[in-house]
Amino acid sequence: MAKADEAAAIITIEGLQDLLRAIRAGGYRPIGPTVQNQAIVYDDIESVDDLPRGWTDEQDGGRYRLARRDDDALFGYSVGPQSWKKFLHAPKLRLWTAERDGENASVTPEPPPSDRLAFIGVRACEIRAIEIQDRVLVGDLYVDPHYKALRERALIVAVNCGQAGGTCFCVSMQAGPRVQQGFDIALTELLDGTEHIFLVEAGSEEGRALLAEIPHRPASSREVEAGEAVIEHTASSMGREMRSDDLNELLMSNLEHPRWDEVATRCLSCTNCTLVCPTCFCTSVEDTSDLSGERAERWRRWDSCFTMDFSYIHGGSVRASAKSRYRQWMTHKLATWIDQFGSSGCVGCGRCITWCPVGIDITEEVRAIRGCDTSAGDWP
Amino acid sequence: MPQTLKACTPPPNPMAPSMTRLTRFIRESADVFTFDLAPERATPFAPGQFNMLYAFGVGEIPISISGAADAPDRLTHTIRAVGPVSAALGRLKAGDQVGLRGPFGVGWPVEEAKGFDVLLIGGGIGLAPLRPAIYWLLRHRAAYGRVGVLYGARTPDDLIFVSELEEWRRTPDFQLRVAVERAGPDWTGDVGYVTPLLSKLRYDPGDAIAMICGPEVMIRATALALEDAGIADSRIFVSMERNMKCAIGHCGHCQFGPLFICKDGPVHRYDRVRDLLAYREL
Numbered sequence A: 001m002a003k004a005d006e007a008a009a010i011i012t013i014e015g016l017q018d019l020l021r022a023i024r025a026g027g028y029r030p031i032g033p034t035v036q037n038q039a040i041v042y043d044d045i046e047s048v049d050d051l052p053r054g055w056t057d058e059q060d061g062g063r064y065r066l067a068r069r070d071d072d073a074l075f076g077y078s079v080g081p082q083s084w085k086k087f088l089h090a091p092k093l094r095l096w097t098a099e100r101d102g103e104n105a106s107v108t109p110e111p112p113p114s115d116r117l118a119f120i121g122v123r124a125c126e127i128r129a130i131e132i133q134d135r136v137l138v139g140d141l142y143v144d145p146h147y148k149a150l151r152e153r154a155l156i157v158a159v160n161c162g163q164a165g166g167t168c169f170c171v172s173m174q175a176g177p178r179v180q181q182g183f184d185i186a187l188t189e190l191l192d193g194t195e196h197i198f199l200v201e202a203g204s205e206e207g208r209a210l211l212a213e214i215p216h217r218p219a220s221s222r223e224v225e226a227g228e229a230v231i232e233h234t235a236s237s238m239g240r241e242m243r244s245d246d247l248n249e250l251l252m253s254n255l256e257h258p259r260w261d262e263v264a265t266r267c268l269s270c271t272n273c274t275l276v277c278p279t280c281f282c283t284s285v286e287d288t289s290d291l292s293g294e295r296a297e298r299w300r301r302w303d304s305c306f307t308m309d310f311s312y313i314h315g316g317s318v319r320a321s322a323k324s325r326y327r328q329w330m331t332h333k334l335a336t337w338i339d340q341f342g343s344s345g346c347v348g349c350g351r352c353i354t355w356c357p358v359g360i361d362i363t364e365e366v367r368a369i370r371g372c373d374t375s376a377g378d379w380p
Numbered sequence B: 001m002p003q004t005l006k007a008c009t010p011p012p013n014p015m016a017p018s019m020t021r022l023t024r025f026i027r028e029s030a031d032v033f034t035f036d037l038a039p040e041r042a043t044p045f046a047p048g049q050f051n052m053l054y055a056f057g058v059g060e061i062p063i064s065i066s067g068a069a070d071a072p073d074r075l076t077h078t079i080r081a082v083g084p085v086s087a088a089l090g091r092l093k094a095g096d097q098v099g100l101r102g103p104f105g106v107g108w109p110v111e112e113a114k115g116f117d118v119l120l121i122g123g124g125i126g127l128a129p130l131r132p133a134i135y136w137l138l139r140h141r142a143a144y145g146r147v148g149v150l151y152g153a154r155t156p157d158d159l160i161f162v163s164e165l166e167e168w169r170r171t172p173d174f175q176l177r178v179a180v181e182r183a184g185p186d187w188t189g190d191v192g193y194v195t196p197l198l199s200k201l202r203y204d205p206g207d208a209i210a211m212i213c214g215p216e217v218m219i220r221a222t223a224l225a226l227e228d229a230g231i232a233d234s235r236i237f238v239s240m241e242r243n244m245k246c247a248i249g250h251c252g253h254c255q256f257g258p259l260f261i262c263k264d265g266p267v268h269r270y271d272r273v274r275d276l277l278a279y280r281e282l
C-alpha cells in the first residue's frame, strides 16, 4: 500500500454502499464501527445502515458517553474502546493441539486463518498502531503466522477524522489526524447541510480497482479544500497534547521520580489501559490437557504488564509494586519502545486516558515528570 | 560480540514444540536433575543459549543447555525443580517425550574471549548454563590464557556435577574453587560466598574476560567485585533470568528496560546493563 498519489474523487452515501458491496464481492469480510452497549465497537457490517449514523462520543479522563449529533455523519465519532488489534492479534487464540498415543506425542499447529478482513473506518492513529504491531510480530526474525496471514490480506478503508476526541493527541505523536500511508482507500466525510459526500483517495492498486468499480466523479478544487479544512480543524482541536521529542531521555533519566509513587496511589492495576491500547502486544500462554491426559492444547491470550504474574520468576514477581508496573507501562510506551522498534509505542489515540477508571492521563503524568526533572537537578 | 547461533530459517510455527525423546536421566542433588534429549534433527547451539522445554499438558519453561556444543544431536539440560513445570520434567524417565523449541538467545562470548584469561563464576543452578562454556574452553584450551571457575552453592548436598568437579580439580591449567554457604565439619573446602574467592585465582585483570550466572543479587555483587579487581565492565558478561512465555520477542514478558532478555540476551555485556541493574523492580 502506497501513499495516495492521484486526484481525489467524490462518492455519495450510495457510492459508499456500492463500495461495501464491491468489497464483499471481492471476498472480504467487512468490519466497521457499530453502536453496541452504548459504545462504538468494531463488528461485522453488512451495509451503510450498520454504521453509527448521527452518533458521536464525548470523552475525557475516565469518561466515555455516546451522544446524538445534529447531522447524519457516519464517522462523526473518534476512536472507541476497541482497536483493530482485536482482529489481527486475537485476544485468545489456540496455538496448537497435541495428541499422545502411548509413547508418541505429536503437535499440530493451528492453521493460520484464511479470512480476508476489510477494515472500514480506520483512523490515522490506528494505521500507525497497526504498523507498530507489524514491527513487533512480523518485523523481526520470528514471525507470528496468524497475524501475518490476516494482515497481508487485510483491506484498509481509512477515514480522515472529522473531529478530535476529548482525549486525542495524535498531533503530538505525529500519528494523525491525516491518513498518510498504509491504506487502500481513504475517505473524508463532507457534510454541509445540503450535501453528504465523501472525498476519496486510493492508496493502492486494489483501492484504485475498487474505486473504478463504483460510481464516482472527480472532486472539484473546492471539495478538495473542504477536505483539507476538515483535517485542519481536527488537528487544531486535539483534546490533549504532549511534547514527545525527548521522552526516551526524559523518562529514562527519571526512573526514581517521586511521581511514580504518587501515580501508584491512584493506579488500580486494572489492566484496562493495556487492553484498550492499539499497540500493546503482550501475551501469555496457557497449557491445558484433557482428563485422560492424552490430549493437550496451548492457548495464547492477551496479557498485561500490570499483573503480578507477568514478571513472576521463581521466588516472586520482579515488579511487585504498583509503582514499578506503572513505570514499566509508561516507559515502555514512550521510551524503551524507541530503542526496541525504532518508534514510540504511543500513537496518541487517548484510549488509555478515557478507559482508565480513575482517569489517569499519560499526558499529565509526562507533564508532572517534565515539570520537575530530577535528572536536571530540580528534585522536589 | 557474544556468540549466537540463530536458526537460519526460523520455523513457520515458532510457538509449536517438536517432540524429542529423553535418553538419559541423572539425579544431581535432592532437587536438581540432568537429562539428555535426542532432537529429531541435529540442533547446533552456542554455549549459553537456552531452549523452551514443554512437559506434556503441564507447561513450558526456559532452560539453558548444559551440555557440550560439539554434540548437536544431544541436548543436555540441568534443571532445579522449583514449581509445577520443572517438577513435572523431573518426574520423567528415559524414553519419555519432552517438547522442545530452540535454541534461543545470545550466549557466552567464547570466541571473543580467545587469547584472554577467562573467569567463570556460577551460583547455584547458574553453573549449568556455564558448563557448555567450560567444555568449550577445555576443548580449545590452547586458545585461551588462564582459566578459573568459581562455583558457589548453599550446602555441600546442593552441589551439582560432583564427579565432574573432581575431574576439573585434577585438570592441569584449570583453576577451580568451590564455596558453600553452610557446611558440616566434614566439608574441607571454602565456606561463604564466591566473591571473596576471586582473590585466590590467578589471572591478569587487564587481560581477562569474566562470565557470571546466578541469582541477580549474586550477579550484582560479583560484577562489582570484578570491577574492583580491575576487570573492565565491557569484559564482564552476565546471564539474566526473566519470565519468558515465548522466547521469540513476541510476548513482552522478558523485558528489562530497552532489552528483551530472550533475544538480546540472556547473556549481556555488563556495561550495557549495569545502570539498569541499579534500579529495583525494573
Ligand SMILES: Cc1cc2nc3c(=O)[nH]c(=O)nc-3n(C[C@H](O)[C@H](O)[C@H](O)COP(=O)(O)OP(=O)(O)OC[C@H]3O[C@@H](n4cnc5c(N)ncnc54)[C@H](O)[C@@H]3O)c2cc1C
Pocket: A312, A313, A314, A315, B050, B059, B061, B062, B063, B064, B065, B078, B079, B080, B081, B082, B083, B084, B085, B086, B087, B125, B128, B129, B240, B241, B242, B243, B244, B245, B266
Ligand atoms: C534464559 C533462562 C534460562 C534458564 N535456565 C535454567 C536452567 O538451566 N536450569 C533451571 O533449573 N532453571 C533455569 N531457568 C529458570 C526456570 O525457567 C524456572 O525455574 C522455571 O520457569 C520455573 O517454572 P516452574 O513452573 O517449575 O515453577 P514456578 O517458579 O513455581 O513457576 C510457576 C509458574 O510461573 C511461571 N514462571 C516462573 N518462572 C518463569 C520463567 N523464568 N519464565 C516463564 N515462566 C515462568 C511459569 O508459568 C510457571 O508455571 C532459566 C530461566 C531463564 C529465563
Ligand code: SF4
Pocket: A273, A276, A277, A278, A279, A333, A345, A346, A347, A348, A349, A350, A351, A352, A353, A362
Ligand atoms: S498509550 Fe494510550 S494514547 Fe498511546 S496509543 Fe496506547 S492507548 Fe493510545
Ligand code: SF4
Pocket: A274, A279, A280, A281, A282, A303, A304, A305, A306, A328, A329, A330, A332, A333, B252, B255
Ligand atoms: S506497556 Fe506493558 S502490556 Fe503494553 S506492550 Fe509494554 S509491557 Fe506489554
Ligand code: FES
Pocket: B243, B244, B245, B246, B247, B248, B249, B250, B251, B252, B253, B254, B255, B260, B261, B262, B263
Ligand atoms: S520471552 Fe517473550 S518476548 Fe522475550
